[in-house]
Amino acid sequence: MTTFPELLRKLRMEAGWSLARLAQHVHYDRTSLHSFESGRRPAPFEVAERADEALGGNGLLVAKWRQEDAARREAAAAHQVRAAALAMSHDLTALAELDISELQEGVESTAVDYLACPPAPMMDRAHALRGEAFERLRSGHFRPADRADLYVAAGRLSGVLAYALLDLGDAVEAHAHAVAAGRCAEFAGDAELAAWVAGTKSLISRFQGDYGRALEYIQDGYQWVGGGHGTGEARLRCGEAQCLANLGDSRAANRALDGAELARERIRREDSIEGLFGFSRAKQSYYAGSSLIWLDGGHDAERAVREASAAIALWQAGPDAERSLDDERLAHIYLATARVQLDDVEGAADAIRPVLSLPLEEQISWIVKRADRLAGMLSAPRYAGNRTAVETVEAINALAA
Structure with a gap:
């Protein structure tokens, strides 16, 4: 996308004007005008207005200035x-x-x-x-x-x-x-909040790729759970599974996910607050799918497909108050990833399709990161002649851009 400085320089060059000549028309010195063109300083509106008129920009410079000024104010x-x-x-x-x-x-x-x-x-x-x-x-x-x-x-x-x-x-x-x-x-x-915080600190460390530290936060969080009070233990065990999967331990990761299932069965008292602080059945399946895709495929990928599919179905069929749109979209990416691990390229393209038309404000960092990994998998030499793989990679790259 052309920026205001680039457009200003382009119009000036097309008109065959020197910096000095344009500086006279916008009533600024040549040094200042050079700073505006290079992007080192934002140009005042009057520069955009006078330059647009002098160079015959037909309002393009003014429109671009207003667009970038609005973006600067928002930032x-x-x-x-x-x-x-x-x-x-x-x-x-x-x-x-x-x-x-x-x-x-x-x-x-x-x-x-x-x-x-x-x-x-x-x-x-x-x-x-x-x-x-x-x-x-x-x-x-x-x-x-x-x-x-x-x-x-x-x-x-x-x-x-x-x-x-x-x-x-x-x-x-x-x-x-x-x-x-x-x-x-x-x-x-408040033990319930303390357990949730431990899980969230672990999530942040996982985002940073520090799975050893993430596992330490999980272990620390277990002191706050027990007695069937809320979903804290199930959430922590799913976080443990994500750490172990990223560390390459398939058996331990699956064991942690099985432990999460047992923890859910032991729940005798619901979470005191829902939404972001709850851990629904759909969320648990989502965590399972998002864990197993970091392993080597096979049975892990098959379970990931089942879990991610279950999460999507539960969210779509459940009440709106429990529907986590960002996680549901990520579940589509995890489902697509697991299908690629099983060599199901057509199924992967079908799974990620709902994510590819998201507006910019809904493309959270997780979506961009996980979709980029999927694009890398589909860019492997084995899929070079697969039209579906190539088109899906192009669509993901367009989303990131």
Whole structure:
């Protein structure tokens, strides 16, 4: 896509004008104009307007300037929210004790809505809600009986921020928010949130490719589960399976997934909050599929196909409140990956098709990373003459672009 500096230079060269001549028409010196053309400095609107008129741009320069100015403003706003959210997480982590008042309104709906919304607006909402909790914390305006509840609220909102930043591709900021969530869980004495945080820290480490550290977080999380209270153990065992699969241990990974099935059977009390903090049957199948695709195919790939297919079917048939759109889309990629491992190229192309038309704002970092791996597999020499493989790789590359 042509940028404003490139378009400005192109129009000037086509007109046969020197920098000095154009500088006179836009009322800026030659050095400044060179900075605008090279992209070292953004050009003021008046430069775009005068240059467009002088070079006969027919409004192209003005339109391009406005497009890039809007993008710069949007990026600046997003950066401001991220910086403020990160600073608050560092503050929450550093405080020796959090005195907080009441469970914040909107935490539960935010957790549920996250499953079907892009991460950026959810980051904004979680940051705003947590700001209310943080102000009450700093002012001490709370009832003593509400202290633990507001701890949990701040912790869950920090957890939402951790997920949002990870989905946006920033594992470092995501970890900072997860640490804050863990501190809140600690001061609230909430084992359910503490187990969830351990699983989330492991997820962040897996995103970074550090499976040894990810496994350590899982092992640490087991101290918070037991007694059939919620889905924490099932989630942790599925996270363990992902670590072991990426470390190449098929037997142990399958054993961990079987352990997750047993943990689900032992559940006697539901999760206290659903959405992002729950672990549905569909999510468990999704985790199983996403684990086994990192092994060598064969029986592992066959189980991955079954599990990913089951996850997609459960989400599509279940209530909207439990449907995780991002995970459902990733399940299509995992299904496609497992089918390639079984040499089913046509089936792989069919599985990934729903993902290939996603708008930019819905292409979370996980989707881009996992689809890129699939494209690499389909680019193997053995598929060089396979038209379906070639077309699917082209479509994935277009998605990433």
